[in-house]
Amino acid sequence: MSLATVDTLRPSAPAPVAAPAPAPRLRAVPEGTEARGFVLYVGIDELKAAAAGTDLGRIVEALKQLTAELAPEAETYAAVALAPAGAGGRDVDVVRLALQDPAAIAKHRHTATVDEDEDRAASGVVVDISRKRLVLDNQTVSLTYKEFELLQYLVLREGRTIERAELISSLWSNADEDEIPNERTIDVHVRRLRAKLGRYEDIVRTVRGVGYRFDRHADVSIRHASAPSPDLF
Known part of the structure; x- marks a missing residue:
């Protein structure tokens, strides 16, 4: 029997066991304080969740269940961040701002200050949907x-002619029956709006026999809504 053969009959040495990866450590906790939990911001809107075959409620429940499995004594609390339809920005930024993340609030305030500086520096029209104002x-x-x-209704549908009937049904949907205007009253509202637009009145155009349309000029800027509001699951 060769040495090689004898060697093959000997029990092989156990394979080395890899040491478990060290758990990620928290950043240095300031002296006199202790970590009591954490916040995980998840940025995903309802359409993206649906495209992934789920919804926000199911994601929340899955995260709660995982937490309970890892640490049964942990307490959980979830909230969903709401934003105006059509609001821009990254989903996770909207969530952070809605849930009062200090860093996100500081960034938002800085952006607002920059916007105000731009207002003072620029001429033309600023339709500020986020703060409900016209400059x-x-x-x-x-x-x-x-x-x-x-x-705002016309601006958000830029380039599309909106019939008077659509304006009535959309803007007075919750009004009492005696408060709902007729099409002539819509014309009065538009006339007053155009008067306040002054030399920029032609950004709201009359399409004869049909309705009204917003046409953006080079000196018109639009600031979309970005301030969200929180709600709970």
């Missing part, structure tokens, strides 16, 4: 609630 040549214009709603 013409560095001056804020006083619009009624309905006048701004009307302008």
